[in-house]
Amino acid sequence: MASSSTSKLLFFILASIFLVNSAQNCSNYTFPANRTFTTCKVLPVLEANLHWTYNSSSTKVSMAYRAKQDSKGWVAWAINPTRQGMVGSQALVAFHNSTDSMIAYTTQITSYSPSMQRANLSFQVSNISAEYLNNEMIIFAIIGPLGNETTVNHVWQGGLSVSNDIPQIHPFLSQHLQSFGQIDFQTV
Template identity: 55%
Template sequence: MAETSRLILLICILTSLVFISPAQTCLDYPFPGGEVFHSCTHLPVLDASLHWTSFPSNSTVQIAYRAAQTPTGWIAWAINPMGTGMVGSQALVAFCHSNGSMIAYTTPIPSYNPSMEPEEISIPVSDISTVYVNNEMIIFAVLGPLD
């Protein structure tokens, strides 16, 4: 029961993003691996988009967060399941390593001066990866199952 409640909470948080952004123009985005997502919202202030598909049968949500960025920059997307604001957020981070490989990992944001070092977060995350294509960085991940 708690697992279902947490999944519903996560889906509600993601769905609420639709109501704070303009019309969805991101559904036609051609992902490099051919991935398809059922929902998305454009985040104009960040020049970014969040794409997701929920899977109630196994209490997971597959996401892709993409943002305009230079090859030497970084991106992060975070969710705060316990409140609002930055502190307490659970983040997914991506950047291009100095050796040219793309790196994606999770990190908690416990303060306004977080370490940003790779660390497990309170939300289960699997299949995290990142790519840099067409002047955008994209983080892919599966969130859940939540217990």
């Protein structure tokens, strides 16, 4: 009986440490150039985090999406204005280009084999940029105005390679297929 109780106690201690470290990974993260955000969320898969500040008077969101990624890969964060999931989403994508500079741009995902070519979105995106620090790719942008729609379907993704400055299709592993949900930018 004591062994079972000890095992349970050890499990709860380790789980608590993991949860505290996950929370610190998000809220205590220090961005370069003194960028700050009021809210963050550890996303459940792909070692990713979403940070944001919602401006209620302009209904714009200043955001940063960051995820673990190899320097040869790519990351993307998207809003799907019509449903949950990847198809129909409107994305911000970032990667190292052929000159080894980090770039970020907007693209629309119209099928399961996206071309990820540059494209305008149905909502405004400004000040988009990207950085690669400590094995993480970070996309910065200002989104909106959003109007009264502060809860959105969002999708995040990452792939292993870029060819001719075009991100190649991501793996179809369970974590890649579970990388979607809803987010309320007014949540504090």
